[in-house]
Amino acid sequence: MSIPGPVSPAVLSLRGVSKAFGAVQALRDVTVDCRAGEIHALVGENGSGKSTLLGIASGFVSPDEGIVEIGGARLPRDSPALARRLGLGIAYQDYSHVLGLSVAENLYLALPAEDRPSYRRMHAWAADTLQGFDLDIAVTAPTDSLSLAERQLLEVVKALLTHPKVLLLDEPTTALGPDAVDHLHALVLEQARAGAGIVYVTHRLPEVLGVADRVTVLRDGVGQGTFEIASVSEESLVALMIGRPLEVAFPERRAPHADADVLLSVSGLHGERFGPIDLAVRKGEILGIAGAEGNGQVQFLRALAGVEHAAGSATCDGAALDTSSPLGPLRAGVVLLSGDRRSEALFPVLSVRANATVQVLRRLARVGVVGRRRERTAMEELVRRLRVRMASAEQPIQSLSGGNQQKVSLMRPFLRGDVKVILAEEPTQGVDVGARFDIYEALRAKADEGVATVVKSSDPIELAGLCDRVIVMSRGRIVEEIPHGELGERRIVEAIVGSRARPATGEGAPA
Amino acid sequence: MKRSLLPPVLMTVLIVALGAYSEARHSEFLGNLNLNSLLLEAMPLILVSLGQASALLVGGFDVSVAALMTTCVVTASYTMTPSMSGFALVPGALAVVGVGLATGVFNAFLIRVLRLPSIVATLGTLSILEGVSLLLRSYPAGPINSDATTALNSSVSFVPLAFIGVVALAVLADRWLYRTRTGLALRAVGLDATSSRRLGMPTGRTILLAFVVCSVMAAIAGFYLAAEVQIGSPIIGNQALESIAAAVLGGASLAGGRGSFFGTLLAALFLTEIDNVLPLFQQPTEYADMAIGALILLALVLYQAPDLIARARTARRRVQPLPAKAFDLGSSSTN
Numbered sequence: 001m002s003i004p005g006p007v008s009p010a011v012l013s014l015r016g017v018s019k020a021f022g023a024v025q026a027l028r029d030v031t032v033d034c035r036a037g038e039i040h041a042l043v044g045e046n047g048s049g050k051s052t053l054l055g056i057a058s059g060f061v062s063p064d065e066g067i068v069e070i071g072g073a074r075l076p077r078d079s080p081a082l083a084r085r086l087g088l089g090i091a092y093q094d095y096s097h098v099l100g101l102s103v104a105e106n107l108y109l110a111l112p113a114e115d116r117p118s119y120r121r122m123h124a125w126a127a128d129t130l131q132g133f134d135l136d137i138a139v140t141a142p143t144d145s146l147s148l149a150e151r152q153l154l155e156v157v158k159a160l161l162t163h164p165k166v167l168l169l170d171e172p173t174t175a176l177g178p179d180a181v182d183h184l185h186a187l188v189l190e191q192a193r194a195g196a197g198i199v200y201v202t203h204r205l206p207e208v209l210g211v212a213d214r215v216t217v218l219r220d221g222v223g224q225g226t227f228e229i230a231s232v233s234e235e236s237l238v239a240l241m242i243g244r245p246l247e248v249a250f251p252e253r254r255a256p257h258a259d260a261d262v263l264l265s266v267s268g269l270h271g272e273r274f275g276p277i278d279l280a281v282r283k284g285e286i287l288g289i290a291g292a293e294g295n296g297q298v299q300f301l302r303a304l305a306g307v308e309h310a311a312g313s314a315t316c317d318g319a320a321l322d323t324s325s326p327l328g329p330l331r332a333g334v335v336l337l338s339g340d341r342r343s344e345a346l347f348p349v350l351s352v353r354a355n356a357t358v359q360v361l362r363r364l365a366r367v368g369v370v371g372r373r374r375e376r377t378a379m380e381e382l383v384r385r386l387r388v389r390m391a392s393a394e395q396p397i398q399s400l401s402g403g404n405q406q407k408v409s410l411m412r413p414f415l416r417g418d419v420k421v422i423l424a425e426e427p428t429q430g431v432d433v434g435a436r437f438d439i440y441e442a443l444r445a446k447a448d449e450g451v452a453t454v455v456k457s458s459d460p461i462e463l464a465g466l467c468d469r470v471i472v473m474s475r476g477r478i479v480e481e482i483p484h485g486e487l488g489e490r491r492i493v494e495a496i497v498g499s500r501a502r503p504a505t506g507e508g509a510p511a
Numbered sequence: 512m513k514r515s516l517l518p519p520v521l522m523t524v525l526i527v528a529l530g531a532y533s534e535a536r537h538s539e540f541l542g543n544l545n546l547n548s549l550l551l552e553a554m555p556l557i558l559v560s561l562g563q564a565s566a567l568l569v570g571g572f573d574v575s576v577a578a579l580m581t582t583c584v585v586t587a588s589y590t591m592t593p594s595m596s597g598f599a600l601v602p603g604a605l606a607v608v609g610v611g612l613a614t615g616v617f618n619a620f621l622i623r624v625l626r627l628p629s630i631v632a633t634l635g636t637l638s639i640l641e642g643v644s645l646l647l648r649s650y651p652a653g654p655i656n657s658d659a660t661t662a663l664n665s666s667v668s669f670v671p672l673a674f675i676g677v678v679a680l681a682v683l684a685d686r687w688l689y690r691t692r693t694g695l696a697l698r699a700v701g702l703d704a705t706s707s708r709r710l711g712m713p714t715g716r717t718i719l720l721a722f723v724v725c726s727v728m729a730a731i732a733g734f735y736l737a738a739e740v741q742i743g744s745p746i747i748g749n750q751a752l753e754s755i756a757a758a759v760l761g762g763a764s765l766a767g768g769r770g771s772f773f774g775t776l777l778a779a780l781f782l783t784e785i786d787n788v789l790p791l792f793q794q795p796t797e798y799a800d801m802a803i804g805a806l807i808l809l810a811l812v813l814y815q816a817p818d819l820i821a822r823a824r825t826a827r828r829r830v831q832p833l834p835a836k837a838f839d840l841g842s843s844s845t846n
Contacts, residue, residue: 060709081711096709100702100768101695108692109699109710119692158710 008035009072011197012057012088012166017066019052021399026052027221030066034166034197039188041208041229042201044218045241045403045432050201051093053218054168057199058090059083071165084112089164091155093171093201093430094342097143103130103154104139110158133157134183147294148175156184166197173207174429177292177458178493185211204459205234205433217241238433249437250465251444253484260284263452264334264421266304269312274300274476276312281421281452286443288467289456290492296476297456298339301423304454305329305336317420330359332420335413339425339456341402345409348398352390353379355397356411363415382411387438403428403435410442413451422446422453428462440466460492472496515689515771517814518762522777525806526784533788540791543669550674551664553783554735555580557677559750560757560779561684561772562728567758568688569701569721570767571622571629574755576729577748578640579614583607583733585644588653588743600659604734611730614640615723622722623715629722637751644745653743660738673735677776684772697721702768756803757782760810 010033019027027049034040044050055061057068062078069075070086097106104126108116117125126139135157137150146154152175159167169188173181189211192198202208208215215232217224217240224240260282270276274296281287289297303310306326314321322328329336338344346355356379357364364374379393386407390400397405406427413419424443428436443466447453457463463470464487472480472495480495533540559576566573590603614636621632665672688694700707700717708714732750740747759765760781761774782803789799812819 058709080709081713084711090709092709096706098699098703098706098768101699105695105699109695109707109712112711113692116692119690119695 008037010034011036011071012199013069014057015067017056017063019056019063025221030223032216034199036195036197037192038213039192039198039200039211041212041215042199043215043237043241045434048218049221050218051170054170054201058088058168084162087165089159089162090168091159091170091172095151095155097151099144101143103137103141103143106143107158110161112162149180149294152176164196167191168199170201171430173202173204181207205237209234241433251441253468264316266314267312269303269310269314271299271303271308271310277478281454283450283452284447286447286453286455286467288463288470289454289473290460290463290470290496291473292496295473297473298425301425301454301456305334305423307336333418334421335419337409337424337427339429341405346397346405349396351394352397352408353393355408357415359412360415378415382414386410386442403431406431406439410439413446419451422451424455426457427455460489463492464489515762518771518774519777521810521813522760522774522781526777526781529784529788533791537791547666547669549784549787550671552787553780554673555732556750556753556757556783557776557779558732558735559729560754560775561681562725563754564758564761564763564770564772564775565721566725567763568697568767568770569718572755573618573633573722573725574630574751575618575633575636575640576754577751578637579611579726579729580733580736580748581745582640582644583610583730584737584740584747585647585743585745586610587655587737588648591656591659593654593656595656596658600656607733608727608730611727612723615726618726619719619722623719648743648745651742651744655737655741660741663734663738681772681776698768753782756807760807
């Protein structure tokens with residue numbers, strides 16, 4: 001049902017592209033084109049081939065078959081340098097920052113060599129550039145000191161610096177709060193108005209429906225068609241992505257027990273970027289933490305897990321929680337699902353099996369030797385239950401899609417059995433709709449078993465749909481608590497905006 | 512003090528301190544003759560360490576450099592014989608540089624095309640080159656042209672011309688590395704090859720060049736080794752680990768992307784000075800080895816001192832009751 005649009009030339013055209021990684025066929029005969037001046041959304045579940053498609057378009061991955069044309073010229077081989085020269089800009093989902101260098105140096109390297117000012121003028125130029133994009137980031141700061149939101153905006157700025165004919169954005173808003181998203185969309189619209197073609201990959205359908213002109217859906221590496229945005233709805237897109245209409249996006253909540261025992265209790269906890277915080281989470285409750293990025297939510301969560309230093313007191317199930325190292329909370333049954341899957345939650349090169357069972361090997365072992373079959377059996381049931389999509393339990397976990405990786409890290413609290421508190425940091429970041437539901441369902445199932453859960457999320461819809469109660473943090477403190485009865489996307493966003501409107505004291509979130 | 516200044520300053524202090532101590536014990540240390548021989552003695556290690564620093568900058572190692580230096584000396588014993596003179600020596604010298612160039616390209620091929628880790632790849636090259644050297648000269652033989660060796664050793668007062676040359680080279684190389692676009696690009700490739708490739712930088716070419724530079728520097732170091740031994744000996748070069756030590760003492764990071772050529776030069780000079788002064792004290796060389804090891808560890812600890820101090824402070828804070836406001840934990844947060 002592709003409708004021929006106005007006659008504007010294709011700035012990016014992928015024709016008959018196929019790619020296999022080992023036994024997995026990531027893409028099969030996919031054809032997409034992006035016209036000048038349009039915002040072209042690319043949606044699909046995790047593992048549907050979106051990132052591979054972008055990798056091929058940007059010259060980072062070589063296709064097995066098919067043709068890539070940028071600005072009408074064919075990309076002769078896989079070379080990011082060539083693709084850039086032909087007019088392609090890309091903001092990678094996992095960024096292209098050199099973390100050991102400063103912000104200015106990173107911006108400088110992102111410029112095409114012929115556009116670079118003299119090295120001496122680098123800092124002044126970088127400061128001007130960031131100001132031009134309304135970003136308040138110190139240019140001399142080392143890139144690794146930036147928040148994830150700042151890194152994400154910087155990545156987009158870097159892609160824009162090349163004045164691309166076609167701009168590829170891979171999940172550009174995962175770490176951004178609502179008004180940073182608006183800021184980004186304004187930038188993107190401006191580019192499109194100036195005649196660039198934008199390919200916008202995201203999991204956040206409402207966001208992309210608001211700005212895109214056309215949308216292409218991928219499922220299991222196969223194109224499901226390209227549509228004018230006016231002809232689709234969120235429901236119809238989801239149906240195409242997962243192949244069935246998704247009626248319920250969140251698992252059923254049981255009536256909240258106001259009189260259930262308090263499992264996790266925090267009093268006067270304070271750390272570098274948050275506090276003091278007082279809080280109680282009951283058995284079976286899922287508590288959400290909302291707030292604009294960079295307001296101490298992550299640090300608070302990590303402090304509870306003993307990963308970040310803090311002072312004050314916390315108790316779990318009545319016993320004092322020793323948060324001076326991760327060991328104390330782990331022993332007490334407090335499990336952190338880190339949002340930084342690659343470097344904290346998983347061992348990327350180890351197998352799916354090893355990643356799932358690493359915390360419970362003692363339980364699976366007899367006289368010190370782990371029984372492979374016991375390990376398998378314990379895992380297989382969870383693979384089914386959480387609907388993990390993988391070729392084999394022995395494949396390295398880094399070869400799974402983001403959503404499936406997250407499911408595997410969720411297996412750990414399931415396998416342990418004695419978990420009392422789950423601290424989930426952005427549990428569905430970079431995870432598609434279908435897998436999201438599986439993760440929500442898993443968290444809710446654990447809650448129903450009596451686990452107290454704290455979810456930090458930058459997605460208000462997720463918080464409203466999943467949680468029993470939501471607290472809103474601003475500048476390290478709880479500024480509002482939204483009870484079950486009032487939960488809703490609008491209410492949460494309003495609370496965040498409200499708390500941010502108060503006079504600033506510390507460093508705020510990025511623009 | 513700026514962190515990048517620590518290695519050169521520390522090395523200078525150590526060189527001067529050891530020199531002063533030696534002079535106090537043996538007045539001949541600061542004599543022109545000894546200083547001249549010290550600087551000449553340092554030339555092979557300085558040159559090969561500068562090369563090693565470039566390999567370290569792109570995150571690699573080259574352990575084949577010492578074997579390459581030996582191969583170059585052995586080659587020179589065939590191509591730069593005493594019977595030649597004047598311009599007849601040029602092709603012979605180019606042949607030696609050619610051996611270095613070929614080795615560098617071979618190493619780069621193993622690392623970039625066959626994707627072998629550099630330490631393993633160059634270990635293979637090391638064995639091959641050792642075999643080649645022994646094949647060419649199974650025992651020390653073949654004197655090397657003395658016109659050439661004399662020219663290499665020519666000095667103004669006690670300072671060899673070549674030493675002035677490498678100092679200028681190291682200073683220029685540092686300026687290039689930290690004050691230019693291409694220098695920045697090289698550091699970026701060393702720090703993060705994936706991001707660099709994504710940004711359209713020629714990562715493959717950069718790494719190839721770094722290893723070729725390393726090998727060519729080792730070949731040039733071979734000339735100075737030849738000037739020292741003056742004969743085609745198949746069993747002389749042992750500077751592989753010392754060159755890595757010098758680069759690290761000079762401020763290079765084993766993870767790539769950081770380093771200083773001038774610091775490396777000073778460190779190589781210092782390591783040679785230790786070797787040089789020990790005979791003055793009639794100490795066996797075992798002490799030199801132990802001293803070098805201890806100093807490397809000490810220097811590395813010192814270079815990391817800012818991090819260590821921050822960590823220690825954090826640990827102490829954790830024990831004490833905390834004031835609610837002034838709460839500074841350094842850079843441990845990830846968000």
